[in-house]
Amino acid sequence: MLTKGARPKILLSLLDSGLGIKVIDQMKLFKLFGRLKSNQKVNTKGVGLGLSITKMISEEFGGSVTVHSKRGRGSTFQACISLITDATNLVKKSKEEEELAVKLTEIREAQAVAVKRHFQMAREGLPLPGRDKKILVVDDEAYNTEVLEVILTSLGVPKGRVVCCLSGKEALAELEGSIQAEDGSSGFAMVFTDLSMPMMDGYRLASKIRRLYGKAMVKKEDQPTIIALTGHTESEYFTHALAKGVNQVFSKPVQRDIVKTCLLERGVPVNL
Numbered sequence: 001m002l003t004k005g006a007r008p009k010i011l012l013s014l015l016d017s018g019l020g021i022k023v024i025d026q027m028k029l030f031k032l033f034g035r036l037k038s039n040q041k042v043n044t045k046g047v048g049l050g051l052s053i054t055k056m057i058s059e060e061f062g063g064s065v066t067v068h069s070k071r072g073r074g075s076t077f078q079a080c081i082s083l084i085t086d087a088t089n090l091v092k093k094s095k096e097e098e099e100l101a102v103k104l105t106e107i108r109e110a111q112a113v114a115v116k117r118h119f120q121m122a123r124e125g126l127p128l129p130g131r132d133k134k135i136l137v138v139d140d141e142a143y144n145t146e147v148l149e150v151i152l153t154s155l156g157v158p159k160g161r162v163v164c165c166l167s168g169k170e171a172l173a174e175l176e177g178s179i180q181a182e183d184g185s186s187g188f189a190m191v192f193t194d195l196s197m198p199m200m201d202g203y204r205l206a207s208k209i210r211r212l213y214g215k216a217m218v219k220k221e222d223q224p225t226i227i228a229l230t231g232h233t234e235s236e237y238f239t240h241a242l243a244k245g246v247n248q249v250f251s252k253p254v255q256r257d258i259v260k261t262c263l264l265e266r267g268v269p270v271n272l
Contacts, residue, residue, distance in 0.1 A: 009063065012079045020071040029067060031141065031196060031231065052231060054079060059234070121267075130268035133189035134161045134178070136224070138171040138205065140197045144252075148192055151259050156271040168193075168200030172208055175224070179216050188224040189266050195230040195241060195249075202228050203244045210245035225266045229254050 021029070029051050055065040062082035069075035121128055135152055137145045145164040153159050165171040171193070178187035191209065195202035206226050213223045228246040230237055238249045250258055263270045 010081045012081075014077045015074065017074040020073050021067070021069040021075055022071060028141075051077075056231070056233070128267040128269055130189035130263070130266045132161075133268070134163055134187055135268070136171060136174060136188050136191045136193075137162060137164045138166075138168065138191065138193040138197075138202070139229075140166055140194065142166060144194065148254070148259070151254075151256050152263075154256070154271075155260050155263060156269060157263070163188075168197060168202070168205035168208070171205060172212065175209060175212060179213070179218065189268050190225045190227060190262065192227045192229060192254075195228050195232070195237065202230075202246075203241060206241065206245045225262070227262055 031052060051065070058065045058079050058081055063080045065077065065079045067075060067077050135157055137148045137152075139145045139148075142164075145166070149159070149162050149164060152162050163174055165174060171191070175188060175191075193202045193205055197205075200208075206228065209224070209226060225248075226246045228241045228249045229252050230241070230249060231252045233251055241249045248262065260270055
C-alpha cells in the first residue's frame with residue numbers, strides 16, 4: 001500500500017459473509033475477553049482474545065485494526081501495519097519511557113513505605129485509614145467487575161463494601177453521593193477503573209474525580225486512590241493516565257497480589 005509522501009504500509013483484509021455485527025457491538029470486539037452474546041451459540045470455543053491481541057500487535061508496529069460490518073451482509077476486518085518507523089519517534093518514545101520508568105520507581109518506593117507502615121499497624125491491631133471505607137470498581141464489561149469483586153472479597157473486603165459500576169457516569173454519581181458535606185471526607189478508599197470505556201473512558205473519569213474532590217475541598221490524603229487497569233502495554237497509555245490523576249496503572253488481567261499490595265498501601269484491612 002503506497003501513498004505519495006507517506007510511509008509504505010501493509011494492508012491485510014479478511015472478509016466473511018456471516019451474520020454481520022451491530023454498530024453498538026463493534027466497540028466490544030477489540031476489548032480483552034470481548035465476546036458478543038448474539039454470536040456465542042455460533043462460536044462456542046472463542047474466549048474473546050484474538051482481535052484484542054491483533055490490535056495490540058498492529059499498534060506496536062504503528063498500525064491499526066478496523067472493522068466494517070452490516071447486519072446480514074457480513075464483515076470486513078482490516079489490519080494496517082507501517083513498514084518503516086520514523087527514527088525521531090523512536091527517540092521521543094525512548095525518552096518518554098525513561099521518564100515513565102523514573103516516575104514508576106518513585107511510586108513503588110512510596111508504595112513500599114506505606115505498605116510497610118500499614119502492615120505493621122494491621123499486625124498490632126491499630127485502626128487503618130481505609131477501614132470501613134468502600135471500594136469502587138468501574139468497567140463496562142460486567143465480567144471484569146465480577147472478577148475483581150471476587151479478588152477483593154477473597155482478600156477480606158466485605159462484599160457489601162465493594163460497589164461495581166458499568167460506566168464512568170454511574171461511578172461519578174456514586175462518588176458524589178459519598179462525599180459527606182459536614183467534614184468533606186469520602187466513603188470510598190479506592191477506585192479501580194478500566195481505561196477503555198465508551199462514552200466516558202478511564203482518563204476522563206479520573207480527571208473528573210479529582211475535580212469533584214477538589215471542588216469539595218477534600219484533602220489529597222482523604223481522596224480515593226485511583227488504580228487504572230488496561231489491556232495496553234505501551235508507555236504512553238501509562239503516562240497519560242498518571243497525568244490525569246491516576247495513582248497507579250496495571251496491565252490486565254490484574255494479579256491478586258497486586259490488588260493486595262494496593263489495598264495495604266491505602267490502609268484497607270486485608271487477610272494477611
